[in-house]
Amino acid sequence: MRTYRRDLDRIEEDGLTRRLQIRAGMLEFSSNDYLGLANHPLLKEASIRAIEMYGSSVAASRLMSGNICLHEELETRLARLTGMESALLFGSGYLANTGLLSSITSRDDLVFTDRLNHASLVDGVRLSRACAFRYRHCDMDHLEHFLANRTCKGNRFIVTDSLFSMDGDIAPLRKLEQLSMRYDCSLIVDEAHAIGIFGNGSGICSEYGVKPHAVIGTLSKALGSYGGFVAGSVELVKYLISRARTFIYSTGLPPAAPAAALKALDIIESQPDSGRKLLKKAADFRSMIELSGFATAPSESQIIPVQTGEIHRATSLSAFLKRNGISAVAIRPPTVPSGTARIRLSVTLMHSEEDLRHTADILNFMTGGQ
Ligand SMILES: Cc1ncc(COP(=O)(O)O)c(C=O)c1O
Structure with missing residues (x-):
């Protein structure tokens, strides 16, 4: 039978034990509630109203009976915010990344990914079994070296965070866009930490005038709510609805979440x-x-x-x-x-x-x- 004692001892010896702690009224520097919206009275009020109208859960996947107007209204707003044609909500940013990458890439494809990309981007590529090349953090020469020398039968993708979650630096998105065009790759950008803050709230791609194949965002950081999304072309979103397993086989976001996020977007738009x-x-x-x-x-x-x-x-x-x-x-x-x-x-x-x-x-x- 599987036991854990030896592994736990080794984790402890390496100083890598992770422990849960209840949040305890301290001066908080680990929260991603960047704009202070998670406790905003208007978000709370919108969530309560949504719960009263739709209940605490939609209790089914969106393809079954779990699709409500709030989901679709928020998708329209997120597409507009990011300057993309369309958007699709997922249960979290993690599920958006794994759902997107595992469904649009396959084992015939190559994925060029920044070494410091978020774990959910790494895991999405692993699920598809596409071959991944990890270029040195923000090193465009290293990336170009891979692009010039690695070909495949299928498609090629460049995947990056826009704002890196542990270092707080920004990817060279204009150069990444140029390289993706020069080498015929689809550029995928995770804007989890940038949406709501950069580009008057619309993210760094929009601020820089960069148009990726897909943008991923989360509702759980600056937007003070919970959930994730992918924004891209109408075709991409149609494809994800039929192919992204983390979308198809998972319950739709609870009504309070899109309601709060919609209110957050109102606030961000009114205070750019x-x-x-x-x-x-x-x-x-x-x-x-x-x-x-x-x-x-x-x-x-x-x-x-x-x-x-x-x-x-x-x-x-x-x-x-x-x-x-x-x-x-x-x-x-x-x-x-x-x-x-x-x-x-x-x-x-x-x-x-x-x-x-x-x-x-x-x-x-x-x-x-x-
Ligand atoms: C860059 C990045 N992408 C995706 C995620 C996952 O988002 P979520 O917390 O909504 O699952 C995170 C979370 O920390 C992140 O930092």
Whole structure:
């Protein structure tokens, strides 16, 4: 019979045990509620109204009896937001990525993927058994070397996060678009951390004028709700409805989720400056942290890695912050490459200037202000 003791001991010895903790009224730096919408009264009200109208669950896949107007209204809005023809909701961003990639790629295809892409993109390609080439993070020469030398019977895809979730840096999307055209590839971009913030809320592709084959987003970060989506051509969305297993064989989003996301889009559209305000706040915070001797490169966004390198330095820094009332989780391999442990701070619009100054002071105290 399968037992776990030996594996658990090894995980513990490597300092890689993961533990759940109940959120406990601390100054929070691990939340992706970037615009502070998850507790917004208008989102709560919209969710409650949706529950009263449709119930707490749609209790079936959307292809059975689980499709409601709120799903379709949100899909129309998300397509408009991202500048794509059409969009399709999934149960989460993870399910959107795995559903998309496992259905549009096959074992005859090649997928060129950034080494720091989110796990859900990696898993989607694994499910299709397409051959994956992982190019060095944002290294366009390395990618081009692969593109020029690897051919296949099927289709070729370039897959990237737009804003990298653990480093807070931005992919060279214009160059990626050029390469995808030059080498006849379909470009797939995951905008999970950028939607709602960059490009007046529409994401980095839209801000840069880049038109990928498909954009993936989540409702669970800046939009303060839950769920994920793929945006692309009408044909792509039709194809996914018939082929994406994580869409077909899974219950539709509960009514409260699309209702809250629709309200979040109203708020974002009426306050297009929110993202810029957040990015300015984050830039100021990065400067404060760097004064304490910690590196925050290559962050250029609201996601700020405080680099420690070794695992135990990351865990002890996280524990030190916790003793000082600050919640910031240590990020360790395999979530990040070996030797690059860090704590990941995400700045939100709910952080006051005093919160940020106080946190920088604590980090400064930790290093003795080197
Ligand atoms: C880049 C990226 N894509 C996708 C996801 C998955 O999104 P969700 O949390 O909605 O499953 C995440 C989640 O952290 C992410 O960082």
